[in-house]
Amino acid sequence: MGFVDEIGITVQAGRGGNGCVSYRREKFVPRGGPDGGDGGNGGDVLMRVNPNLSTLFEIGRRRKYRAGDGKHGAGGKKTGRSGASIHIGVPAGTLIRDRDTGKLLGDLTEPDQEIIVARGGAGGKGNARFATATHQTPDRAEAGQPGESHSLHLELKLLADVGLVGLPNAGKSTLLSRISAARPKISGYPFTTLTPNLGFVRLPGYRSIVAADIPGLIEGAHAGKGLGDRFLRHIARTRILIFLIEADAEDPDKVLGVLRNELAQFDASLLRKSGFVVLTKTDILTQEQIQKLPDSLGGIDCIPISSLTGYGLDRLVARLSDETRRSRDG
Ligand SMILES: Nc1nc2c(ncn2[C@@H]2O[C@H](COP(=O)(O)OP(=O)(O)OP(=O)(O)O)[C@@H](O)[C@H]2O)c(=O)[nH]1
Numbered sequence: 001m002g003f004v005d006e007i008g009i010t011v012q013a014g015r016g017g018n019g020c021v022s023y024r025r026e027k028f029v030p031r032g033g034p035d036g037g038d039g040g041n042g043g044d045v046l047m048r049v050n051p052n053l054s055t056l057f058e059i060g061r062r063r064k065y066r067a068g069d070g071k072h073g074a075g076g077k078k079t080g081r082s083g084a085s086i087h088i089g090v091p092a093g094t095l096i097r098d099r100d101t102g103k104l105l106g107d108l109t110e111p112d113q114e115i116i117v118a119r120g121g122a123g124g125k126g127n128a129r130f131a132t133a134t135h136q137t138p139d140r141a142e143a144g145q146p147g148e149s150h151s152l153h154l155e156l157k158l159l160a161d162v163g164l165v166g167l168p169n170a171g172k173s174t175l176l177s178r179i180s181a182a183r184p185k186i187s188g189y190p191f192t193t194l195t196p197n198l199g200f201v202r203l204p205g206y207r208s209i210v211a212a213d214i215p216g217l218i219e220g221a222h223a224g225k226g227l228g229d230r231f232l233r234h235i236a237r238t239r240i241l242i243f244l245i246e247a248d249a250e251d252p253d254k255v256l257g258v259l260r261n262e263l264a265q266f267d268a269s270l271l272r273k274s275g276f277v278v279l280t281k282t283d284i285l286t287q288e289q290i291q292k293l294p295d296s297l298g299g300i301d302c303i304p305i306s307s308l309t310g311y312g313l314d315r316l317v318a319r320l321s322d323e324t325r326r327s328r329d330g
Pocket residue numbers: 166167168169170171172173174175185186187188189190191192193194214215216217280281282283284305306307308309
């Protein structure tokens with residue numbers, strides 16, 4: 001199943017059924033009292049979070065979603081059956097906007113949270129409702145109201161606590177595979193990761209947080225280079241960012257500058273998140289080189305690790321735990 005994080009669809013709620021004009025049949029009375037029933041209400045279109053979904057792919061395969069129309073009223077004061085509502089399942093983190101006005105209709109983040117995106121039309125009243133003392137045989141009934149119809153724009157911004165950012169090949173996916181049960185594709189060429197991967201990281205004390213591994217960034221990503229800023233929206237909601245830089249990089253300061261600049265160009269508030277630098281692949285360095293690794297870059301703490309040997313991973317998870325606690329308390 002493909003990863004899709006932006007789609008357009010139209011939603012059409014059901015029409016209300018018409019009210020009925022009908023009269024009781026009675027012996028010796030040419031026209032009995034009015035007994036036309038009301039039309040049923042049209043069905044609504046709702047969106048509800050389905051925690052098992054992680055993409056808008058399935059929803060986007062259909063352009064239009066329609067709820068059922070209400071049935072017309074009938075004689076004997078029978079109300080028409082209401083039209084069936086439909087529930088469209090969306091992944092947690094879905095923002096729903098009216099495509100024509102741009103208005104935000106909802107940001108669905110909690111399991112089973114739901115909103116009505118198109119309201120069904122009311123059923124029309126049957127003539128039984130129009131009888132009065134002076135007008136006992138009304139021939140009037142209402143038509144059902146049309147259901148609402150909207151063009152919607154859906155955008156998925158994944159819900160994660162920590163985002164992994166780095167140049168292609170920095171070792172992001174490998175790290176995710178070491179600290180969570182996720183099994184993303186890993187390879188020695190750039191742009192192995194094409195869409196975000198999520199993994200649950202278990203912290204000491206039985207808590208878990210969600211980490212998001214996104215495709216590698218390169219200089220000019222904000223202008224569309226490489227996979228560009230296509231996936232930066234998925235770290236917009238995280239509280240913590242980890243910058244991964246290869247420990248043998250010629251100029252790690254410069255790499256951090258490139259990464260921070262790309263984030264800033266996309267959304268300057270990303271730089272206000274708390275976070276730290278991880279120097280990856282230290283197993284390819286000599287002990288002497290490891291001693292010389294910087295403790296901090298641009299004022300940001302560095303943690304040396306090797307996903308190959310596991311070196312530094314406990315320290316990294318402990319740091320994540322600290323930062324999580326701090327951002328929850330503060
Ligand atoms: N020696 C060594 N190699 C590593 C380590 N971590 C990752 N690698 C290798 O580095 C290469 C890139 O790793 P990935 O995890 O795919 O890198 P990435 O940052 O996810 O790359 P993109 O998805 O392209 O952005 C792979 O060949 C990994 O096996 C490590 O700790 N030590």
